[in-house]
Amino acid sequence: MIGHSERVVFWGCDPLVTNDIDWHTTIHNAAGYIRALRDKGVTTISINPVQTDTAEYLGSEWIAPRPGTDCAMMLGMMHELEATGKADHAFLEKCCSGWKELRAYIMGDEDGVAKTPEWAAEKTGVPAERIRKLAHDLHEHRTMLMVGWGIQRIQYGEQPHWMAFALASVLGQxxxxxxxxxxxxxxxxxxxxxxxxxxxxxxxAKVKPALPFNDNWKGSTTIPVARFVECFLNPGKTIDFNGRKVTDPEVRLVLWAGGNPFAHQPDTMKLERAWKEPETVVVTDTVWTATARHADIVLPACTTFEHNDITSIGTYTNDGFVAMKQAIEPRFESRSDYWIFTELAKRLGVESQYTEGLDEMGWIRRLYEGAMKMGRAGKIAMPDFDEFWKKGYVMFDVADKDRNYVAFEAFRKDPKANALSTESGLIQLYSPKIASYGYDDCKGHPCFFEPTEGVSRATKDAPLALMACKSRYRMHSQLDGTVSHDFANIEDREPLWIHPDDAAARGIRNGDIVLVSNKRGAALAGAYVTERILKGVVVLHHGAWFDPQDVKGRRIDVHGNSNTLTMDEPTSKLACGNIASTANVEVSKWTGELPDVSVYREPRIVR
Known part of the structure; x- marks a missing residue:
């Protein structure tokens, strides 16, 4: 990309903020490439209702569509390219399946609505001429579309990435x-x-059950994780999910490990009510998250500093392995996750099946030696385990050919010999399989569905569209309980980004404490008045720890958890994903006594 891209489009993408995240540890390889992109002077375009940190750093042109309308903008661009003879029909014919069906939708043959730039402008708020200009500019230059994940964590979230692949296919690059x-x-x-x-x-992760299956179980054994609140509240309810029917079971005991649903689950007030339905809730965690505070039993787990482990470096880059050596003894009553689950397995009579006769270091050795065996097969020399553990890490080299890797290059040259894992082996612009499900919220090709909440659905009671982006000061909800929150919080509240015109209309000044509310809930936040946000839109970054209190007869999150306000509906019947960034809200200046934020303190112990 550094060597060949002439246009880089950051569509709902802010890598300077989100690239601090990795499933493993990281050496932040991407940072140097972002600097190189800036230093080379490549033209970059940021398409986002928010002017991102990445856009500011790169000096990107900022195009701000309304939240949830990205698909409409892409459709307008594809219509323009097709209508002017610029669509790459050779690529569409060779490498794609379903262009005929998608084209009928774009040009209006399917539903009588041509997805022209004028139509897209009405939906997005971006002028039609700007949509036209962008379509031709990307066609005339070597273009890389970098699409973030935030635009799929919305209502109908399956559509934007599918539509983006369609746009990239029409561009033919x-x-x-x-x-x-x-x-x-x-x-x-x-x-x-x-x-x-x-x-x-x-x-x-997938092993043969060690105990007989519970014959008294009623309902499905797996459910979409984002629908667990509905499961708690409505056992026996049957829902559509990815082409099949799923029946919610009655859940009587919950064991939650390695997550914080009171941060990531939409409509947190509804979750608070649903959480009372199971008879027992057990949580394992290292800190007093809101989820741990709502548990019946808490099994305190060690931090990574208190036990041995092993990890890769880089989910995608696989730069090497790190020996995560125990630095301190476990504090107080905490134990490692492996110890906790071994003891539970022992009490269930399946300890040997769970541990396979290995302790914590035994598993670490087995995993490393398994990788070493794989390395030998590929003629990759690695130190033995004891040498690795003593040194603390092993790094892998990057082959010269991989430094210039081009995604889908082999597929483009010979799609049959390098088939994709899709229905047709090609880029699937129309899916007969998905079409056969008959869903009204996810059809056989990517579509634009008008979100039920957003700028165009503003009401008197909730006139502003809410977005919940990632904060640069934490990883989702992790680190919010540390001094990291001091870099952004306003009087201990999560900042609410609001446009100067929207703030002035409500008598709000920078630094004021405000109440953000809608029919689902309410949260206190600190006003950050900025022109980096589209008028009519506010941003409350997700991940602030949920701190519900009864204030003036109303249940309010006094800290600023964005999911107090978002809707607990499935993205569609296909994926049933969560909607973490779709809501309408009102914002008003808080004039009453300011409640104390208690979520950072250890909860009160009742003996």
């Missing part, structure tokens, strides 16, 4: 150096070269 599309560049240093080394396996 997929598989060319510096051209095409990437949906994983915004985190884990996606796009940086992959090192030549074996991958580190994990403890097996």
């Amino acid at each position: 997929i598989g060319l150096p510096g051209g095409g599309i990437g949906t994983n560049y915004q985190y884990s240093s996606g796009g940086a070269p992959l090192a030549k080394g074996p991958f580190l396996a994990g403890v097996p």
Whole structure:
């Protein structure tokens, strides 16, 4: 991309903020490439209702569509390219399946509505001429579309990435150096070269059950994770999910480990009510998250400093392995996750099946030696385990050919010999399988569905559209309980980004404490008045720890958790994903006594 891209489009993508995240540890390879992109002077365009940190750093042109209308803008661009004879029909014919069906939708043959730039302008708020100009500019230059994940965590969230691949296909640059599309560049240093080394396996996740299945179980054994609140509240209810029917079981005991649903689950007030339905809730965690505070039993887990472990470096780059050596003894009553689950397995009579006769270090050794065996098969020399553990790390080299890797290059040259894992082996612009489900909220090709809440659905009671972006000061909700929150919080509240015109209309000044509310809930936040946000839109970054209190007869989150306000509906019947960034709200200046934020303190112990 550095060598060949002439246009880089950050569509709902802010890698300077999101690339601090990795499933493993990281050496932040992507940072140097962002600097190189700036230093080379490549033209960059940020399409986002928010002027992102990345856009500011790169000096990107900022185009601000209304939240949830990205698909409409892409459709307007594709209509323009097709109508002017610029669509790459050779690529569409060779590498795609379903252009005929998608074209009928774009041009209006399917539903009588041509998705012209004028139509798109009405939906997005972006002028039609700007949509036309962008379409031709990207067509005339080698273009990389970098699409973030935030635009899929909305209502109908399956559509934007599918539509973006359609736009990239119409441009016809997929598989060319510096051209095409990437949906994983915004985190884990996606796009940086992959090192030549074996991958580190994990403890097996799919194993044969050690105990007989519970014959009294009623309902499905798996459900979409984002729908668990509905499951708690409505056992026996049957829902559509990815082409099949799922029946919610009655859940009587919950064991929650490694997550914080009171931060990531939409409509948190509804979750608070649903959480009371199971008879027992057990949580394992290292800190007093809101989820741990709502548990019946808390099993305190060690931090990474208190036990041994092993990890890869870089989810996508696989730069090496790190020995995560115990630095201090476990504090107070905390134990490692492995110890906790071994003891639970012992009490269930399945300890040997769970541990396979290995202690914590035994598993670490097995995982490393399994990778070492894989490395030998690929003629990759690695130190033995004892040498690795003593040194503390092993790094892998990057082959010269991988430094210039071009995504989909082989596929573009010969789609049959390098088939994709889709229904047709090609880029699937129309899916007969999805079409056969008959869903009204996810059809056989990507569509624009008007969100039920947003700028165009403003009401008197909730006139502002809410977005919940990632904060640069934490990883989702992790680190919010540390001094990291001091860098952004306003009087201990999460900042609310609001446009100067919207603030002035409500008598709000920078630094005021405000109440953000709608029919689902209410939260206190600190006003950050800025022109970096589209008028009519506010941003409350997700991940602030939920701190509900009864204030003046109303249940209010006094800290600023964005999911207090978002809707607990499935993205569609297909994925049933969560909607973390779609809501309408009102914002008003808080004039009463300011409640104390208590979520950072250890909860009161009742003996």
